[in-house]
Amino acid sequence: DAKTTQPPSMDCAEGRAANLPCNHSTISGNEYVYWYRQIHSQGPQYIIHGLKNNETNEMASLIITEDRKSSTLILPHATLRDTAVYYCIVRVVGAGGTSYGKLTFGQGTILTVHP
Amino acid sequence: EAGVAQSPRYKIIEKRQSVAFWCNPISGHATLYWYQQILGQGPKLLIQFQNNGVVDDSQLPKDRFSAERLKGVDSTLKIQPAKLEDSAVYLCASRSPRLQATGELFFGEGSRLTVL
Numbered sequence: 001d002a003k004t005t006q007p008p009s010m011d012c013a014e015g016r017a018a019n020l021p022c023n024h025s026t027i028s029g030n031e032y033v034y035w036y037r038q039i040h041s042q043g044p045q046y047i048i049h050g051l052k053n054n055e056t057n058e059m060a061s062l063i064i065t066e067d068r069k070s071s072t073l074i075l076p077h078a079t080l081r082d083t084a085v086y087y088c089i090v091r092v093v094g095a096g097g098t099s100y101g102k103l104t105f106g107q108g109t110i111l112t113v114h115p
Numbered sequence: 116e117a118g119v120a121q122s123p124r125y126k127i128i129e130k131r132q133s134v135a136f137w138c139n140p141i142s143g144h145a146t147l148y149w150y151q152q153i154l155g156q157g158p159k160l161l162i163q164f165q166n167n168g169v170v171d172d173s174q175l176p177k178d179r180f181s182a183e184r185l186k187g188v189d190s191t192l193k194i195q196p197a198k199l200e201d202s203a204v205y206l207c208a209s210r211s212p213r214l215q216a217t218g219e220l221f222f223g224e225g226s227r228l229t230v231l
Contacts, residue, residue: 034218043222043223044206044220044222046219046220091218102148102160103220105150
């Protein structure tokens with residue numbers, strides 16, 4: 001799976017949009033971009049994923065550049081409960097074999113939302 | 116729907132002792148994973164099961180770690196003998212076969228191990 005690069009930490013004011021960047025310059029055509037987050041003392045939680053189109057769900061939006069070498073996770077109105085480590089992961093989906101379903105986590109971005 | 120259950124939440128042992136962690140995945144989830152998360156790092160996959168068969172255990176230290184998933188439901192991860200560097204949170208995750216295309220994994224809250 002391709003390697004990702006994320007800033008180690010970011011701050012955001014409560015109520016403002018949080019924009020978390022991720023670089024994945026070596027991504028392959030069949031690799032998806034996944035975002036998970038991990039709140040303190042909890043297991044990681046799935047947020048969103050995409051291949052090449054922008055995606056939105058009830059939690060966040062995912063913007064993927066046209067060349068797919070980078071993406072941005074957007075939390076439109078950050079709350080204190082969004083303080084967490086955010087992981088950007090790229091992986092092949094549906095390929096079968098031993099890598100199928102495997103998530104390789106980096107160190108992620110620590111997002112701190114301030115009052 | 117009930118989430119992934121893990122126990123114990125916390126365990127403190129001395130080095131060279133043994134420990135076992137238990138995981139009960141979400142009902143119907145055929146794929147089960149054990150991850151190790153050392154403080155300050157992202158989770159690292161130890162082993163992946165599909166039903167009761169091992170799919171990937173390439174990063175499992177087999178000289179001291181073992182895992183099983185009898186009957187394709189619950190799973191147990193054992194460490195014997197433990198070393199100081201095994202201090203970590205052990206996370207269990209499962210995935211529904213219906214969500215194979217999305218790849219969403221559901222994680223438990225983890226079992227925190229401290230080796231003294």
